[in-house]
Amino acid sequence: MDLFNIETGFFLVDGGALFGVVPKLAWNAEYECDENNFCKLVMRSLLIKSKDKLILVDAGVGIKHQDVMSEFGFSGLKPVEEELKRLGFSCSDVTDVVLTHLHFEHCGGCTWIDYDFKLQMTFPNATHWVAEEQWKAMLNPSAREENSFFLADMMEVFKKEKLKWINDEQEIADGVRLAFADGHTKAQIVVYVNDGKENIIFAGDVVPTAANVPLDWLSAYDLDQVAALEAKRNILEFAVKNGSKLFFCHDKKVVSAKIAKAKDFYAVVE
Template sequence: MTLHTIDTGFFKLDGGAMFGVVPKSIWQKTNPADDNNMCTWAMRCLLVEDAGRLILIDTGIGNKQSEKFFSHYYLHGDATMDSSLKKLGFHRDDITDVFLTHLHFDHVGGAVERNGETLAPAFKNATYWSNEKHWEWAINPNEREKASFLKENIMPIQESGQLKFIDVRDGVQFTDNFNVHFVSGHTDSMMLPLIGYKGRKILYMADLLPSVGHLPVPYVMAYDMFPLTTISERKKYWAEAVANDYVLYLEHDPINECCTVQETDKGIRVKEAFKLNEL
């Protein structure tokens, strides 16, 4: 097995929304905001080469939305899905599986492309993986989350016949070295890959841990549907991460790709931060 970081650029979101009830005077020390109170976030995906499969975890925001839509998110940076794959000697047509942690637009937008008036899967040879509980949650969204679940990002996947569902069983096996855990504080049945790699366990954090600045347990995003559930899930996985020396792979941290954590007198905090290729 080989793991590769896939950078797809940066975007901006409101700092207050990203840190919920935490005061700006505290969170801006780790995630400084611009004059509009917007903080920069990565859209960092992961490519897994394993037993003849090329598995892409999440797809970034993509490029098919309107100029008005993108103007709200201040996309920047030179990296794209295609440029990151090309650096590794791959093309999107080589991808065999697209594993979607959840269906919010910054995770699934790149899964579908626009050709004229037609929307189709951007990875034409891939099987797309979600789970039935989260899929139903996304296609029948609640009022708070509706703006994050865009039908043009979701329905073309199902209509193509390329969609399959993973059983919602915590720890279910996806490949020999890749198990799936489920959390529901951020959104119902978000999937966290736990991957065995080089004698370590890599936990792909998706939106359970957006950045190292979110490590204090109460630092829960205003975007989370069920904040108290998020807190409970964080306590569980933070304790597991310390006990098992997990490497936490960070999808949205603008600086840190990975970290390990340790118990301190202030709670669980960063032990080491590093790039995936330094493992």
């Protein structure tokens, strides 16, 4: 099994929102911000090449939303097809797309707009794996999440019958397991990869950056703080016990790292 890091651009979030109740003096020592308190985050996907599958975990924001989302400070945007080409693959080669959740910066790259202003699928041959509860949340969002979803990101996938809803933990390829974590949003998918050599956890926005590893460094974006804390605890415990690396989808500097535990405190191992 081969694993590849794919980065498709950056965006800005308020540091106070990213780290919740953690004082700025503490979080800013771990993650830098600009003079307006904005932290620069990357959009990072994981590409998994197994014996018979090419699996992409998350697809970035894409390039179709730029005009209506300037407030997020997107920069350095790259179509995911360019990154795939750099690695020797094409969008048609992708057999599976796992979407941790359906917030725009994780699934927007699944569709694009052609010269006739029609939506097209980026990965025409891929099965797109989505938690059914997350799909329902997108169709009927709460007031907290309604600005995080865009139907245009996924409806073409639905129309082409390339959407696979899941409700239970399952393995989609040898050594690639999908599980669930509530808290940040409903039924976020967590991807566990283990082929006997590589042992990686793609935790999505449960642990978006290395600076978010401490258990109570929760994001204000998390819908349910108690559930988010327990989901994070479960992931961190698994990582410690199994020597897993956490793959950070939004940390602009740290791609992945192992986790250490001392009493009830978790930290990144340099």
